[in-house]
Amino acid sequence: MLVPHSSRWPTSEEAAVREQERLRDLVDITGPGPDLTNGGMIVGVDVAYDDAHNRAVAAAVVLDAASHLVIDQATAIGHITFPYVSGLLAFRELPVVLDALAALRHAPDLIVCDGYGFAHPRRLGLASHLGVLTGIPTFGVAKSPFLYAFDTPGAQRGQSSPLRDGEQIVGRALRTQRGVKPVFVSAGHRIDLDHACAHTLALAPRYRLPETTRQADQLCRRALAAARA
């Protein structure tokens, strides 16, 4: 797919924060997102790290929206150019993620990220950031509540509770499987929270994490292991 390489990659934390403040005004977390009732492509992205060699490998795996079968996939390897800083994860992960997305045959209809979107100190988590850079609808599914508060959702699959930053609702704790910890969903760009949660639930019929994330996670780990050897 075509990916604009016009994005800026700051090297200091101060410049990164300024870039987030510039991009957050471009985010749109309203609307139903893409209509996938007549088919479509959902892509999951994830990154694995090799700190010893200062390298990162990203994977992008495209699933058919209806069958959840893998129809395309790509990986990319790159140098780590930004440290892990809570709140600035996008600057560490997205450069190599964009390279993996660029290697796909076609542009997907929806991107599922490992992490947050709107639920972020400046409302620009990596999912929202990636959405603004690509123009493609995105949302985030995280494995921990980050900085935010929530009440334990009901035990049944599909039950949820608001994820709160003070009085503001920034996402949702969603139970994708009975008897398993919830995941934390937030809107990224060009799709609202309700639709993001519906997609998350549909993508997790058997496991806690959506199939997109599981496939991308496995692929980038395999690719990193292959690069080491």
Add this chain to the structure above:
DNA sequence: GCGACAG
């Protein structure tokens, strides 16, 4: 000042 802190 100290600890917490997506991946």
Add this chain to the structure above:
DNA sequence: ATCTTGTCGC
């Protein structure tokens, strides 16, 4: 994220 064995359960 990553370092890491066995173990309980479907």
